[in-house]
Amino acid sequence: MGNEDAGSSPAIVFGDERPPPLPPRPSQAIEGGHVVTPVERPQLQSKPTTAVSSMNIQTLSFPDGSRGTFSTNNGNVSTGADQIDVMPEQSTRSRGLSTGGSDLDEAMSVMSFAPTLRPPGDLESLLVGDMGKRSPAWALLHAQSSAVQPFETVKSSKMAVLTNFEHEFDDIPDVSENWNDEDRLQMWKSKLKHFMILSSAGKPIYSRHGDLGLINSSMGVVQTIISFYEGAKNPLYGFTAGDTRFVIATQGPLYFVAVSRLGESDSQMRAQLDALYMQILSTLTLPTLNNIFANRPSTDLRKPLQGTEMLLSSLADSFTKGSPSSLLGALECLRLRKSQRHSINNAFLKARSEKLLYGLIVAGGRLVSVIRPRRHSLHPSDLQLIFNMLFESGGIRSGGGENWVPLCLPAFNNRGYLYMYVSFLDGQAENETTPQTSTDNDEEIAIILISTDKESFFALQQMRDDVVTELKRKKLLEIIKAAAQKGRPTIDEIAPGAYISHFLFKSKANVQFCMPSLHPAFNDMVQRRRLMSLYHGLHATVHTKHSHLKVLNCVSEESTSLAWVTPIFELYCVAGPNAPQAAIAQAANKIIQWAKREEERLFIIGGGVF
Incomplete structure (x- = not known):
C-alpha cells in the first residue's frame, strides 16, 4: 500500500530516521502574472563601445534605374546609454527579461534584439561610415554605365536577325x-x-x-x-x-x-x-x-x-x-555658310541658259545649290531618283565625262520626258588639266542641268562651262570640295557633353533633314542597320494612324531613344541604355537650338529663283 501512494506522499519514514530539511526557496517576485527570478550579474566596468547616433537612413533612386542608400546626420553623435531609450514594458513582454540595469546594458549591445526608439541608429552602427558620400569607384562606374553606346551590351532577339x-x-x-x-x-x-x-x-x-x-x-x-x-x-x-x-x-x-x-x-x-x-x-x-x-x-x-x-x-x-532620306521623305544638304551658298546661287543664275528648267549642284548625294522657276519646285521623290541614278547605281558615273539622259520625273510630270545633262567634276579648283583622282562617293561633285528641250545639249554644255569657270574664279569650287571632304559634324561638335549618340532632324517647312556623322559608333553596316531599325520603329509609332503622340520616350535593354514631333520639325534621338531621360531631353533641346541657329547653313531656303 505504501508503494502505491509513494508518488503522492510528501515523505517516506523508515522507522525513526527522517531526512534533513530542504534549504529555503529564494523569494520570487510575481509581476504581470509571471514569476520573475532576479539574475545577479556583475556590473560592467565600462559603457558600450558601439557608437550610436540619431540618423535617418534613406534610399535614393538614380535616373539610370539603380538605387543607393545614404544617411542624413543631424550632427549630434554620442555613445552608449545616452542615445538609447528602452521601453521596459515592450522589452519584458517580448523577451521575458527583467528591467534592471543589466538589461539596459544588454539592450544597447550590437547583437541585442531589444527594440529601441531609434532603430536607424543601430543600423548606422552596423554600417560604419558616411553613407551619403559617393565613393570614387561608384562615381566612375556610374559615369561609365551612362557612356555605354547603343547596342553595345545586350543583344535582343529582335536584333539577332541581323547577325549575318x-x-x-x-x-x-x-x-x-x-x-x-x-x-x-x-x-x-x-x-x-x-x-x-x-x-x-x-x-x-x-x-x-x-x-x-x-x-x-x-x-x-x-x-x-x-x-x-x-x-x-x-x-x-x-x-x-x-x-x-x-x-x-x-x-x-x-x-x-x-x-x-x-x-x-x-x-x-x-x-x-x-x-x-x-x-x-x-x-x-x-x-x-x-x-x-x-x-x-x-x-x-x-x-x-x-x-x-x-x-x-x-x-x-x-x-x-536603311535610308534616312526615304524614311523622312526629305533631302540632305551640304552644310555651307549662308554667304557662300548665296554666291554659288548667283554664279549659277548668272550663267543660266534660256533652255534651263532646273539646275542643281550636288556633292556626294547632298544638295549644294538649286535654281528653279519661281512657280515650280522639284519634289523630293524626284530628286531621290536622280541621286540614286548618279551616286548609288554607278551607271552614269562609270561613263565619266558628260551624259545626256532622257528622264521622266513622275512627281513633276509622269506623262512626258525631261532631258538631263550631267557632268561630274573632279573637285580640282585650279585647272581641268589636272588628272582626275579617284574620290569617294561622299566627295563627288556633279552639275545637273534639266531642260524640256531634247535639242538643248550644247546650250546646257556651254552653261556648265560658264558655271565652272565662275565657281573657280571665286574659289567657290574649293569651298564645296572642302565641305564635302569635311563631312557631317560630330555629335560632340553639335551638343558637347550630351548623352546622345545620333539623331535625325527634319525641317518640315523646307522638306530637308540633317544628321551627325555615323562615325565611329555606327560606321559598321550592321550597326547602321540597327540604328535605322530603331528610327523606323520611332517613326512608325509617332506616325501611326490616329496617333496623337508628340513626344515619345522608348527605353530598352539596348538603347534609350526619343521622338519629338511638332508642326515645325521632327527630331529622333538615340542614346545608350543607361542614359538618363532628363539628360536626353536636355540634349534634344540643345540640338533644336543648334538647328535653329544654323538653319541657313544646314538647309536651302528657297534657293535661286528666276
Whole structure:
C-alpha cells in the first residue's frame, strides 16, 4: 500500500530516521502574472563601445534605374546609454527579461534584439561610415554605365536577325557542281528583305535576289493569292507569316511585293514600293506603261526595262541598308555658310541658259545649290531618283565625262520626258588639266542641268562651262570640295557633353533633314542597320494612324531613344541604355537650338529663283 501512494506522499519514514530539511526557496517576485527570478550579474566596468547616433537612413533612386542608400546626420553623435531609450514594458513582454540595469546594458549591445526608439541608429552602427558620400569607384562606374553606346551590351532577339546582315547583298550563284537548286533556294530564303515586281498576268518582271527561274514558282503563288482577293472585291494589302511581313501594292497592271524581316511598318514598306514604281515610270512614263498592257496584258516588261535592273537594285539596297532620306521623305544638304551658298546661287543664275528648267549642284548625294522657276519646285521623290541614278547605281558615273539622259520625273510630270545633262567634276579648283583622282562617293561633285528641250545639249554644255569657270574664279569650287571632304559634324561638335549618340532632324517647312556623322559608333553596316531599325520603329509609332503622340520616350535593354514631333520639325534621338531621360531631353533641346541657329547653313531656303 505504501508503494502505491509513494508518488503522492510528501515523505517516506523508515522507522525513526527522517531526512534533513530542504534549504529555503529564494523569494520570487510575481509581476504581470509571471514569476520573475532576479539574475545577479556583475556590473560592467565600462559603457558600450558601439557608437550610436540619431540618423535617418534613406534610399535614393538614380535616373539610370539603380538605387543607393545614404544617411542624413543631424550632427549630434554620442555613445552608449545616452542615445538609447528602452521601453521596459515592450522589452519584458517580448523577451521575458527583467528591467534592471543589466538589461539596459544588454539592450544597447550590437547583437541585442531589444527594440529601441531609434532603430536607424543601430543600423548606422552596423554600417560604419558616411553613407551619403559617393565613393570614387561608384562615381566612375556610374559615369561609365551612362557612356555605354547603343547596342553595345545586350543583344535582343529582335536584333539577332541581323547577325549575318553583312552577307545580305551577296549574289546567289548560278547552278553548278557546288550549287544545286536546293542550296540556291535556301540562300534565297536566308535573305532578310526581298522586292518583287510582276504583272497582273503573273509574268515576273524583277526580283532583287535570285534569278527569275529560281523564284518563278514563288511569284506564281503570290500572284494567285493577290488575284483571289481581287476577285472577291477585297484587295490584299499585306499579311504576316511567322516573323516575316508581306506588303503588296497594286499600281495599274503591276504588282509590287515587299517581303521583310526587319520590323518595318506597312506604310514604310509601301513608300519603298512606291519609289520602285516611280523608278519604272522614270524610264517608261505612265502613258507608255498603260499602252503596253492595254494591247497585250501578258507582255513581258523585262525587255522595255532592260538596262534598268541596276537602278532598281541600288534603290532596293538603299532601303535594306536603311535610308534616312526615304524614311523622312526629305533631302540632305551640304552644310555651307549662308554667304557662300548665296554666291554659288548667283554664279549659277548668272550663267543660266534660256533652255534651263532646273539646275542643281550636288556633292556626294547632298544638295549644294538649286535654281528653279519661281512657280515650280522639284519634289523630293524626284530628286531621290536622280541621286540614286548618279551616286548609288554607278551607271552614269562609270561613263565619266558628260551624259545626256532622257528622264521622266513622275512627281513633276509622269506623262512626258525631261532631258538631263550631267557632268561630274573632279573637285580640282585650279585647272581641268589636272588628272582626275579617284574620290569617294561622299566627295563627288556633279552639275545637273534639266531642260524640256531634247535639242538643248550644247546650250546646257556651254552653261556648265560658264558655271565652272565662275565657281573657280571665286574659289567657290574649293569651298564645296572642302565641305564635302569635311563631312557631317560630330555629335560632340553639335551638343558637347550630351548623352546622345545620333539623331535625325527634319525641317518640315523646307522638306530637308540633317544628321551627325555615323562615325565611329555606327560606321559598321550592321550597326547602321540597327540604328535605322530603331528610327523606323520611332517613326512608325509617332506616325501611326490616329496617333496623337508628340513626344515619345522608348527605353530598352539596348538603347534609350526619343521622338519629338511638332508642326515645325521632327527630331529622333538615340542614346545608350543607361542614359538618363532628363539628360536626353536636355540634349534634344540643345540640338533644336543648334538647328535653329544654323538653319541657313544646314538647309536651302528657297534657293535661286528666276
